[in-house]
Amino acid sequence: MARFICFANQKGGVGKTTLTALCANALSLPPFNKSVCVVDADRQKSFSTARSIDEKLTNKLPYKVVEMTSKEVVANIDDLEQFDFVFVDVQGKIDEGLSIKQQDNAKIFLLSDFIFIPFVSGSFGTDASIDFLKHLITLRDVKPSLTVWAVLNMFQSRTKESKALLDEMKVIGRVFNIDYISAPIGNLSAYRNVDTITSLYSKDNFKLFFDEFYKVIK
Ligand SMILES: Nc1ncnc2c1ncn2[C@@H]1O[C@H](COP(=O)(O)OP(=O)(O)OP(=O)(O)O)[C@@H](O)[C@H]1O
Numbered sequence: 001m002a003r004f005i006c007f008a009n010q011k012g013g014v015g016k017t018t019l020t021a022l023c024a025n026a027l028s029l030p031p032f033n034k035s036v037c038v039v040d041a042d043r044q045k046s047f048s049t050a051r052s053i054d055e056k057l058t059n060k061l062p063y064k065v066v067e068m069t070s071k072e073v074v075a076n077i078d079d080l081e082q083f084d085f086v087f088v089d090v091q092g093k094i095d096e097g098l099s100i101k102q103q104d105n106a107k108i109f110l111l112s113d114f115i116f117i118p119f120v121s122g123s124f125g126t127d128a129s130i131d132f133l134k135h136l137i138t139l140r141d142v143k144p145s146l147t148v149w150a151v152l153n154m155f156q157s158r159t160k161e162s163k164a165l166l167d168e169m170k171v172i173g174r175v176f177n178i179d180y181i182s183a184p185i186g187n188l189s190a191y192r193n194v195d196t197i198t199s200l201y202s203k204d205n206f207k208l209f210f211d212e213f214y215k216v217i218k
């Protein structure tokens with residue numbers, strides 16, 4: 001049985017695709033060596049585009065990347081269950097005004113074992129992420145066990161915005177009954193334009209995050 005993982009947020013540019021790649025790369029390579037599949041369910045196809053660039057550089061690809069719509073994910077669930085971990089990179093959107101059955105991303109969220117919401121500092125960013133969280137937890141009506149975690153991305157520890165985000169995170173956690181990974185992902189050049197083949201696990205900053213993340217998903 002695979003574990004399905006999704007980095008999700010209605011807000012664009014918060015690092016959904018980047019975090020998917022960083023975690024899929026680390027998990028599929030030493031010392032973890034898990035069998036991983038990444039499903040690109042975003043119409044922008046950012047993940048599969050990154051993979052097609054890597055394919056030209058090497059034939060040593062650590063995991064499979066497939067393009068699927070959310071309906072195709074549901075239809076192909078038995079094939080996907082063969083992997084240890086399946087990451088689904090979804091479009092940043094809320095299907096407002098639609099019933100849960102009609103919502104596109106909800107199909108993915110309802111089959112996900114873990115949903116991680118990247119939060120970035122700055123008041124507008126946080127407001128949109130909180131709106132998304134409010135929307136997401138309505139799915140607990142149909143799936144009470146829905147597990148949501150927050151992740152702090154592009155964190156700049158010395159700024160007052162990031163300190164404020166940490167304080168806010170504690171309140172958000174209590175109000176919405178969610179947890180968060182306490183080690184933030186910094187705003188680092190190493191995380192800009194990540195590929196789909198390199199593990200950054202040995203890098204201190206990422207290891208702190210990933211060890212905590214791995215404890216959650218393993
Ligand atoms: N921790 C980080 N440090 C530095 N740059 C980052 C970090 N996380 C993401 N980025 C950069 O921010 C930009 C947006 O990231 P990304 O494409 O992963 O976001 P997204 O949420 O998937 O966006 P979209 O909504 O368009 O799918 C990219 O240029 C990426 O390289």
Ligand SMILES: [Mg+2]
Nearest residue numbers: 016017042046
């Ligand atoms: Mg993306």
